[in-house]
Each structure stands twice: as C-alpha cells, then as structure tokens.
Amino acid sequence: xxIPDGFLNVATVATTYVVSAGGVGNAVRIANKKLGEKHVPLxxxxxxxxxxxxxxxxxxxxxTSGHFVGAALAAILLGPWASVLIMSCVLIAQCFxxxxxxxxxxxxxxxxxxxxxxxxxxxxxxxxxxxxxDDRRGKLIGGxxxxxxxxxxxxxxxxxELAVSGTSPIGVVVPAMAGFxxxxxIGEGLITGAILSLVLVARPDLVQLQKV
Amino acid sequence: MKIKWWHVGLLACLVVACLSPLASSSPDGLExxxxxxxxxxxxxxxPFQIIADYVFPGMENEALATILAGLIGTLILxxxxxxxxWLLKSRKKEPAK
Numbered sequence: 001x002x003i004p005d006g007f008l009n010v011a012t013v014a015t016t017y018v019v020s021a022g023g024v025g026n027a028v029r030i031a032n033k034k035l036g037e038k039h040v041p042l043x044x045x046x047x048x049x050x051x052x053x054x055x056x057x058x059x060x061x062x063x064t065s066g067h068f069v070g071a072a073l074a075a076i077l078l079g080p081w082a083s084v085l086i087m088s089c090v091l092i093a094q095c096f097x098x099x100x101x102x103x104x105x106x107x108x109x110x111x112x113x114x115x116x117x118x119x120x121x122x123x124x125x126x127x128x129x130x131x132x133x134d135d136r137r138g139k140l141i142g143g144x145x146x147x148x149x150x151x152x153x154x155x156x157x158x159x160x161e162l163a164v165s166g167t168s169p170i171g172v173v174v175p176a177m178a179g180f181x182x183x184x185x186i187g188e189g190l191i192t193g194a195i196l197s198l199v200l201v202a203r204p205d206l207v208q209l210q211k212v
Numbered sequence: 213m214k215i216k217w218w219h220v221g222l223l224a225c226l227v228v229a230c231l232s233p234l235a236s237s238s239p240d241g242l243e244x245x246x247x248x249x250x251x252x253x254x255x256x257x258x259p260f261q262i263i264a265d266y267v268f269p270g271m272e273n274e275a276l277a278t279i280l281a282g283l284i285g286t287l288i289l290x291x292x293x294x295x296x297x298w299l300l301k302s303r304k305k306e307p308a309k
Contacts, residue, residue, distance in 0.1 A: 001242045006256040028300065035301040041218035044294030048225040051289040055232040055266055055282050057240060064244040065236035082297075089293045093285060099264040102256070155241065168249045176249060180241035203217055 001069070001151075001158055001181070002094065002109055005102030009165040016161065017107030020088075023115045027084040034212045039078060042206060046074050047086045049195075051093070058187050066184030069113050069154065072121025072147040073192045077199070079211030080122040087114035108161050112154045121150030122211075136200055139207070140193050147192035148185035155181030222290055229282030232266065233275035 008016075035043075050070035057065035070090075074083035091109050094100040101109045128142030159177035163170035199206055239247060246252040263269065263281045271277035 001240065003242065004255040005258070006254040007246070007251065031297070031300045035297055037301060040294060040297040040301060041216070041221075043297035044290040045218050045221035045225065047293030048222060048286045048290040049228065052225045052228040052232070052282060052286045055229065055235055055278075055285075057236040057238070059236040059238055060241075062244075063238050065238040065240050067235075067240060085296060086293055089296060090289060093289055093292065097262050097288070098266050098281070098285065099258040099261055100266070103258065158242065159245075162251075167251050167254060168245075172249055173245065176245045177241065180244060184241050206217075 001067075001113060001155060002091075002101030003105040003112075003158060003161070005104045007102075007162055007165065007167050008105055008108055009167075012161050012165045013104045013107065015107075016111045020107040020110040020115065023084055024088050024110065027081040027088070030081040031085055031212055034079075034210060035082070036210065038209055039082065039212065042078060042209070043082065043086060046070070046077065047089050050074065050086065050090050053191065054090070054094075060180070060183045060187070064180060066181070066187055068188055068191050069117055069151055071113060071117035071154075072125065072143070072150040072188065073195055075118040075122035075150075076125050076143055076146060076192070076196065077206060078209065080118045082212035083118035083122070084110075084114050087118060108158070112157045112161075116157045117150040117154040120153045121146040124149040136197075139200065140197055143192045143196040144189035148182075148189040151181050151185035151188045152178060155184075222286075225286050225290070226283060229286045230279050232282040233278045 053068040053070060057067045060066050071083050071087050074086045088110050091101060091106065091113060095103060095106050125142040125146035128145045129138045132138035132141055155177045156174060159174040162168050162173050266278055266281045267274060268277040268280040
C-alpha cells in the first residue's frame with residue numbers, strides 16, 4: 001500500500017508531512033518517558049519482522065496480492081506510539097533504501113500505515129478484549145479484528161488522499177481500495193493472530209509489557 | 213553468551229526474509245486499483261536507486277538478490293529500531309545511575 005510519488009498533489013503531500021512529523025515527534029516524546037529496558041529488544045525484533053514479512057506478498061482474488069502491514073501487531077504488543085516509531089523506521093528505510101513508497105509520499109505513507117493503522121488497530125483490539133474478555137480467546141479475536149480494521153482504515157485513508165489530490169474520484173477510489181483491502185485485511189488478521197498466539201505460548205510476559 | 217529470546221526472534225526474522233522469493237509478484241491492492249482506475253501512469257520512479265524493488269543490484273540470480281536484499285533490510289531495521297529504542301530509554305535512565 002506504499003504510495004509512489006506522482007499520485008498525490010502538493011497540498012496533500014504538505015499536509016500529510018506536517019501531520020506525520022507531529023505524530024512522530026509526539027511518539028518520540030512519549031517513548032522517551034515510558035520506554036523501558038524490556039521494550040528495547042522487542043522494538044528491534046518487531047521492526048525486523050515487519051520489514052521481512054512485508055516482503056512476502058500473498059495472493060488474494062483476481063491476480064492481486066496483498067502484504068502484511070504489522071502496525072496492529074506492534075501496537076497490541078507495545079502500544080500505539082511505540083508502533084508509530086517502529087512503522088516510521090520501516091517506512092523510512094523502505095523509501096530511502098528500497099525505493100518502495102515515494103519520497104514526497106513518505107508523509108502520507110507514515111500517516112496511513114503508521115499513525116492510522118497503529119491507533120485503529122490498538123483501539124479496536126482494546127474494544128474487542130473489553131467486550132470478549134482479556135483471555136487468550138479474547139486476545140486472538142481482538143488481534144484479528146484490530147489487524148483487519150487497521151488495514152481497512154489505512155486503505156481508506158490512502159484512498160481519501162488520492163481523491164483529495166484529484167487522482168481518482170472519491171466515489172471510485174474509496175470503494176475500490178476498501179474492497180481490495182477488506183480481503184487483504186483477512187491475511188493481516190490471520191498473521192497477527194498467529195504471531196500473538198506464538199508470543200502467548202513462548203513469552204506471555206511480552207504481551208503484558210507497559211503500553212507506550 | 214546466554215541465548216536470549218530476541219536472538220531467536222531475530223534469527224526467525226532472517227528466516228522469514230529468506231522466504232521472500234516465494235512472494236506473489238502480482239500487483240498489490242493499491243497498484244491494482246491504480247491500474248483498474250487508470251492512474252498507474254502518474255507514478256514516478258525514485259530519483260535514485262539503492263536496492264530498488266528489493267533486488268540487490270548486479271546479481272544474476274534474482275532469487276538470491278531478493279534474499280540478500282531481505283537479509284540486509286531485516287538487519288538494518290533491527291539495528292535502527294533497537295538503537296532508537298535504546299537512545300530513548302537510556303536518556304531517562306542514565307542520570308539516575
């Protein structure tokens with residue numbers, strides 16, 4: 001879902017850069033207060049995993065593929081602001097080293113896959129676990145729901161930016177993006193659930209870390 | 213050296229990176245929409261290329277070039293995120309010591 005350069009107009013590029021810079025600045029400030037010793041290796045491993053897993057595009061319907069985003073997983077384990085930091089590291093590296101996502105579109109990509117995906121994934125997970133109970137079952141269902149919602153909303157945000165930029169009419173691009181990513185979100189939900197279930201078995205203490 | 217959980221975690225990430233040649237090469241959701249709705253041609257190439265499209269340049273075997281790109285990225289991201297987290301947490305802890 002990495003937007004290349006050329007899809008967004010100047011106003012959208014500027015707005016998303018300002019909002020994302022503010023979001024990342026705030027994430028740094030909050031992490032500076034709350035990040036502890038135990039968070040550090042998990043931040044490293046999650047950034048690594050998200051990068052590697054994002055390379056593994058999986059096929060969905062009609063000659064189309066989707067890839068894991070990972071913001072919901074990071075937000076569930078570490079909290080939404082830590083997730084914004086991780087996603088920013090991944091997206092900046094993808095943009096500058098791997099030419100995935102445009103330089104001008106970086107602000108929008110951090111906004112969609114970092115900020116929107118982290119916060120929607122986190123709060124949908126919280127909502128689901130408060131309704132279903134915070135046991136293993138509640139956590140796994142919450143993880144699926146949070147992950148699905150994070151991809152769906154992230155794609156919708158992307159579509160709105162494309163529409164505002166005049167690239168494609170809103171009535172065309174929003175349903176198209178939302179439709180494909182409703183399917184891709186199922187993959188996101190399954191991967192997030194699988195990793196959460198692995199962590200719950202192998203290192204349940206990592207799920208209990210203070211959220212940043 | 214005692215093996216910690218995150219040594220195993222990082223190793224697992226490197227294994228995932230080695231699976232990258234198996235990834236679907238079909239366009240992703242955004243590229244598909246851009247093709248279907250006729251705005252894919254607006255996309256512009258980056259002004260410079262380092263490891264563009266996750267293929268390490270100058271290697272004949274594309275699968276190996278993809279794996280190498282994946283391994284490099286996985287290690288860089290571990291280092292960067294670990295470093296950022298370490299800087300942010302240690303600044304608060306250091307004066308107390």
